[in-house]
Amino acid sequence: MKTRYVFLLLLLLSLSAIFVVSFENPPEVQALNEEKAIPEPCSLILEPVDKKLKNAKGVALVYKVQLNPPSFARTNISILAVHLPEPSSYGDYDSYEGFAYIPEEISWRFKLYPTPEVGSPSWAGRFDLITAEMKNVEVQVRLSNTKTDKLGPSVLTNTISYCK
Template identity: 55%
Template sequence: MKKIIPLLIIMAIIFVAPADAKGNVEPVMPCSLVLDPVNNSEINEKGVALIYKVKLTPSFPRTSISVHAIHLPKPSNYGEYDNYEGFSFIENKISWRFKLYPTAEEDGPTWAGRIDDITANLENSRIEVCLSNSKSGKLGPVVLSNSINLCH
């Protein structure tokens, strides 16, 4: 009997574990994620993403991602850019872009925005803040980023 109990525990871990063989786990929602600067010299640039299920229509719930980014320089400091955008993607599958809007604050704006209509499973996705050019529609370099697998 004493030998069966450890065997049952091991089998339970293998068959009931929340992750698949690759370690992929969809985050438990709601969750938040700190967005760190990709350029380590920019110590003041930070952001946060809030990810949760939202039911805005009679259809099934969607996933909402909202981003709040602070202490970012003017987009034009990086070149031909005039805005920041939120960008989330699952590599080689799908991506979402959403505009971030600046607030009027004394020491520079807080950039914030959201997208509310994501239907995909977000495991292994990334959330980023990128520069953008509103005239050309082109997305520029990533400024802040993190993996949704670190969401908690």
């Protein structure tokens, strides 16, 4: 008789443990707590830091590229920025750079090249060698001094979470 009660008690405890463990972290709750990776390819509008720059805008394209020689896929960030002021209007700067970073982890910077349009060229460039997961990334267009390699403040910016 005692053995039967012990057996039933153990069975009841086992079933209770299975029930509690199976509902401890339902997949829906776990998915809400984790940061979602962005869908690639996606594009991101870069907005001016200074709201007085009404016409200044940019776009970043983020997608996987397969480079030669064949290796694992890398992430590419390409930036096009338009209607930016002359870099020298901000001080000792002569160019713009693309800049992307994951706070306190890693950053990437790459040259943006002006188009030959007179007055207000468009600026464009790309970086193909990103191997990090694209979570919590900030993408910017920043001022640059090509002679001193000094990176200046951000002119356009947005976070990867707005990438669509």
